[in-house]
Amino acid sequence: MKHIIPEEIRLQNSRTALTLVYGGEHKSLPAEFLRVYSPSAEVRGHAPGQEVLQTGKADVTIMGLEPVGQYALKITFSDGHDSGLYDWDYLYKLACGYDTMWADYLGRLEEAGASRIAAPADAADRNVPAHSCGGGCGKH
Numbered sequence: 001m002k003h004i005i006p007e008e009i010r011l012q013n014s015r016t017a018l019t020l021v022y023g024g025e026h027k028s029l030p031a032e033f034l035r036v037y038s039p040s041a042e043v044r045g046h047a048p049g050q051e052v053l054q055t056g057k058a059d060v061t062i063m064g065l066e067p068v069g070q071y072a073l074k075i076t077f078s079d080g081h082d083s084g085l086y087d088w089d090y091l092y093k094l095a096c097g098y099d100t101m102w103a104d105y106l107g108r109l110e111e112a113g114a115s116r117i118a119a120p121a122d123a124a125d126r127n128v129p130a131h132s133c134g135g136g137c138g139k140h
Contacts, residue, residue, distance in 0.1 A: 004092045009073070015061040018075075020095050027095035031062045032116065035077050036105055037094060040084025053108055056118030 008021040018034060020027045036043070036054040045051050057079070064076035072085040086094075094101065109116065 003071070003088045005088045006091065006095075009065070011062055011065060015063065015078075018062060018065075020091060022092065022095065027098070029091075029094055029098065031060050031077065032057045033098065033102060033105075034062070034075060034086070034094070035060045035079070035081060037101060038075075038081060038084040039086060039090055040081070042081070042083055044084075053112055053114060055109065055112075055114040056116065058116040059118065 004022060006020040006022055007024075008019075010019040010021075011017075012019065012028075015031065017028045017030045020029065035057045038044070038054075043052055043054060059078075060081075061078040062075055063078050064082075066074040066076070068074050068085050072087040073091065074082065074085055076082040
């Protein structure tokens with residue numbers, strides 16, 4: 001594939017989408033979509049069949065964009081994910097295949113009984129004491 005480089009790359013003020021411009025046509029890619037289709041080994045695995053379904057990413061935002069040479073973007077997400085380089089060919093594939101790829105992702109989520117919404121953290125993750133005494137009664 002010939003490297004199709006976007007004429008323009010814009011991060012929305014809300015940080016919820018990246019807009020790429022190809023031939024004057026604007027393609028908006030939501031942060032969640034970019035995150036669940038990250039090209040990283042953590043998401044794609046090291047071989048076919050090792051892909052890891054990404055769940056609970058509905059509220060993820062883009063925290064940073066960094067050019068990598070003349071061939072890719074590194075995207076940092078609000079959930080801390082920052083591995084994987086989005087080369088120009090892959091970004092173009094995402095931009096052109098958004099509708100089909102998004103529908104496929106939603107289907108895989110449904111099939112797995114998973115959700116786009118992150119599960120609430122349990123009490124230990126929120127530093128909420130497990131006992132009403134606040135843990136200061138000396139019995140814990």
